[in-house]
Amino acid sequence: MWIQTVGAVNALTTRWARALNPRGNTVFTAAGLWPLLALLADGAAGRTRDELQEALGIPATQAAEAARRLLTGFDAVGGLSAALGLWTQAGLPLEERWAAGLPTGTRGRLTGDPATDRAALDRWAAERTGGLVETMPVADPARALLVLASALALKVTWRHPFTERPEQPATGPWAGRRLQGLSRYSAHPDRLGVVAGDLTLYQVGGDAGTDVYLVLGTEQAAPGEVLAHGVAAATRAVQAVPGTQLPDGAAGPGVRVTTVESARPEPVLGLSTVAFSVAAEHDLLERAPLFGLTEAARASTGHFPGVSSHPLAVGEARQSAVAAFHARGFEAAAVTAIAMQPGGAPPPQRYRVRRIDVRFDRPFGFLSVHRASGLVLAAGWVADPEPLGGTAP
Numbered sequence: 001m002w003i004q005t006v007g008a009v010n011a012l013t014t015r016w017a018r019a020l021n022p023r024g025n026t027v028f029t030a031a032g033l034w035p036l037l038a039l040l041a042d043g044a045a046g047r048t049r050d051e052l053q054e055a056l057g058i059p060a061t062q063a064a065e066a067a068r069r070l071l072t073g074f075d076a077v078g079g080l081s082a083a084l085g086l087w088t089q090a091g092l093p094l095e096e097r098w099a100a101g102l103p104t105g106t107r108g109r110l111t112g113d114p115a116t117d118r119a120a121l122d123r124w125a126a127e128r129t130g131g132l133v134e135t136m137p138v139a140d141p142a143r144a145l146l147v148l149a150s151a152l153a154l155k156v157t158w159r160h161p162f163t164e165r166p167e168q169p170a171t172g173p174w175a176g177r178r179l180q181g182l183s184r185y186s187a188h189p190d191r192l193g194v195v196a197g198d199l200t201l202y203q204v205g206g207d208a209g210t211d212v213y214l215v216l217g218t219e220q221a222a223p224g225e226v227l228a229h230g231v232a233a234a235t236r237a238v239q240a241v242p243g244t245q246l247p248d249g250a251a252g253p254g255v256r257v258t259t260v261e262s263a264r265p266e267p268v269l270g271l272s273t274v275a276f277s278v279a280a281e282h283d284l285l286e287r288a289p290l291f292g293l294t295e296a297a298r299a300s301t302g303h304f305p306g307v308s309s310h311p312l313a314v315g316e317a318r319q320s321a322v323a324a325f326h327a328r329g330f331e332a333a334a335v336t337a338i339a340m341q342p343g344g345a346p347p348p349q350r351y352r353v354r355r356i357d358v359r360f361d362r363p364f365g366f367l368s369v370h371r372a373s374g375l376v377l378a379a380g381w382v383a384d385p386e387p388l389g390g391t392a393p
Contacts, residue, residue, distance in 0.1 A: 005066045005073075006375045008057035009034045010235055013376045014228045019290050021224030025278040027323040027380030031070075032152045032336040033284070035084070037292060038067035039148065040314075040338065043098045043306030048295040055292030064101050071103060077370050078208025079155045080377065083128040087121070087147040098307050114142040121147065125320075125335045129153040132333035137281065137318035145312060146340035153333040154368060154377055156206035160184060162327040166388050167274055172219075172362040173383075180275040180386040182327055187266035189356050193233060193240025194252030199226065201233045201240055202271060202358055204330075209372060212330045214273060215365040216253045216358075223381050227365040234367050235374040243269055243356050254359045273360040274385035277324040284317035284338075293317055299341065307340075315341030323380050325366065332368055332378040 012030040020026065034056065041052035042064035053060040074082035087108040088094065099107075108124070110117050121136035128151035138147055167181025191203045200216040215230035217223075232238040244267065248257045288294045293314055296303050302311025321334035368377045 004058060005070050006373050008066075009070070010231055010374070010376050011057050012055070013379055014231045015290060016287075017227035017231065017379060018224040019287055021222055022381040022383070023223065024383045025276070025381065026280040027278050027321045027332065027334075027378060028280060028282060028319060029152060029321060029332070029334045029336075029378045031375060031377050032150045032321075032334045033291065033319060035067040035070050036148055036150055036336060036338050038063035038070075039098075039102075040296070040304065040307070041292075042067075042101070043095065043304045044296070045303065045305050046295075048303035051289075051295050052292035055290065064098075068101065068103070073373070073375075074152070076372075077154075077210060077375075077377070079157075079206070079210055081128070081130075081151075081153045083151045085124055085128075085147075085149045085151070087117075087144075089145045092145050093309050095306055095308060110141065110144060110147065112142070117141040121149075121337075124149075125151060129333040129335060130155075132322050132331065133320050133335045135320065136337055137320040137335055138316055138337050138339050139318070140316070141339070143315060143341050144339040145310070145342060146308070147337055148340075149335060149337040151333070151335045152377065153331075154210065155329065155331050156208060156210050156212065156368070157329040158327075159205050159207050160186070164275075164327050167272070167361070169361040174362060174385070178388040180388050181272065182275055183270070183272050186269045186271070189243030189267045189269040189354070192243040192246075192255070192269055192356060192358055194246060194255060195229065195233050195238055195240045197252060199229050199233060199240075200252045200254050200358060201230060202273075202360075203234075206330070210368055210370050210377065212325065213367045213369060214360050215367065216360055216362075217365075218253055219362070223363070223365065227367070227379055227381065230365050230367055231376055231379070234369050235376070243267075244354075246356065251356075254361070256357050258355050258357075267354040267356065270355065270357045271360075272358070274382070275326045276382045276385045277322075278380055278382060279322045280320075280380075282319040282321070284319060285314070291317070304340070311342065312340040313342070315339050321378070321380075323366070323368075323378055330368065334378065
């Protein structure tokens, strides 16, 4: 079931990327949303259950167990902390079977006092993300009968740090801007891959089993498609031509292969990119069909009899996410919340060797991927990188 669940989460990441098709900075995580949708599907009925099942990509009868396995699986991801929280108004009855399936220590109470509840929810978000996300993405806790939330916080340290240097692109959208550039050289050209000549993928290795992939498409490619194809390449669903097999010349977006003299016999891979820090707020109900929430958001009736005998409808569904890529590592965090209302991220020369240079000097995507499972933990787009002298986390 774990492999099936990873595939389902990654499929939602792909669909979300295509639907979002970002033109500016953004970051999002389907891994933080998927278990919430699965738990709701377990307690849903009728058309609501059908829609959630379709969005999840697995049968609703398997959803709760899959959510629990995913949440447990997060514990095996080095550098990742994850939490689930449930808050209910006093007096709201919960179905025993549904509540029993939640992790221990999940439950909290809503008092009905907006200031008190806002403070408690924000404190939980900040504590569970190490302060990266400071507020719970619930606009109006006073109207909520139930809040179901997840928090993910990922910290990755590069095995080989980057060298910081000024970067000033000569062409493209960033032409003339003085940016916080990052560079590194490697004797492992297969960290670079090119798919079908129009997608470049560079794997930056982390120290705790999670890698970050930088993804560059052609100048004409839509951001959503670049990210979607990047997910397929990073998870080995499509085959990329490794750096060792690339032809001379312009071998892919941002990639040039030449033959040079070197003091060492190994091929040389040079990466030039930029530091970035991005944040985004997502109102999930703006794309309700994508997440299976169209029917669930109709307040005219209740949709979750397996959650509570009191009629409930989804009043809010939001995600707050942040990500930062710098010389020493990568950080990303997200809090996702669904609120129920009443129904209704060259050395000296001697040998003739191949040198591959790849430059990320125009808008590009990024993916953080758990190496062992292929689970995409966060995805995003960089349209506005850090200026020179920007502060690293």
